[in-house]
């Protein structure tokens with residue numbers, strides 16, 4: 001059995017690594033021949049919307065999945081016509097547009113921040129008046145890791161934000177004064193079996209995930225997050241791993257966004273859970289029994305962003321697992337991560353503090 005993965009970034013690489021013990025083979029499609037995945041499986045080099053490249057990938061594999069959201073829907077449709085393709089194209093389409101995503105959450109009874117679509121300066125003024133300050137202006141599409149968004153705190157910020165983002169279709173959201181951010185990762189298989197991981201707490205800096213702490217033990221929030229996840233999965237007849245990100249505002253979940261793929265806030269599960277999100281994604285798309293999502297201890301994952309800490313210094317900390325994606329350093333780029341797994345939360349926090357000392361503040 002050979003699986004095609006659209007995108008050969010670190011998520012694709014970790015998917016392939018999880019598949020080798022199951023005797024699965026892999027091919028990637030990526031525009032860059034030396035993307036991280038190149039170290040573990042051949043890459044069909046080409047643009048994600050190039051028909052000849054998509055067909056070349058399809059010809060070599062039994063099944064197709066993807067590791068990032070900005071795959072053109074038309075490309076995936078093209079693939080889905082010849083090979084089983086998971087997660088469903090419709091989930092990808094909705095996840096690519098923050099307005100469609102929030103409208104869906106609303107229909108499914110999942111709370112979101114207040115929002116308005118914005119296509120003109122006049123609509124922006126009206127949306128700011130309706131939602132109030134502070135608020136967040138974002139591009140509807142192609143935004144990730146905090147790119148394509150501006151927080152508006154004063155009236156005077158409106159003009160500059162419009163200047164910066166106004167060329168694209170936009171969404172204005174109410175600013176959520178959150179207590180913390182959490183996410184849930186779950187898997188649904190072709191058989192309809194579902195499993196969810198424990199919710200985790202995420203800390204972002206400049207819109208980029210920096211630290212994930214797992215698990216977050218809160219039975220009420222866990223139940224609510226699992227309920228929201230199941231609703232979204234059932235809506236799409238979902239297959240694969242799905243992630244929902246939430247703000248916790250005054251003790252209640254407010255949905256920020258969904259990702260129809262394995263997720264950075266699930267990396268801890270490689271060493272910190274009985275079955276990793278990567279293996280469960282593969283099991284789900286192959287219709288195999290899903291693996292246990294229980295944590296095996298107390299974990300924390302730290303992203304290495306822009307620069308890699310010295311390898312020897314990371315490995316010198318007992319209990320830390322290093323993942324170096326082998327990417328060229330660039331500001332804001334995720335180059336690797338380190339995961340701590342410990343027997344107790346206190347032990348985990350002590351090791352986490354040592355790890356955090358190795359990266360820029």
Ligand code: AMP
Pocket residue numbers: 113136143144145146147173174175176177178181204207208256257
């Ligand atoms: P996003 O690209 O939507 O995931 O946003 C990246 C990060 O920006 C989030 O994880 C939050 O830390 C912050 N953020 C995004 N939207 C809001 C909002 N409506 N209110 C407060 N903070 C936000």
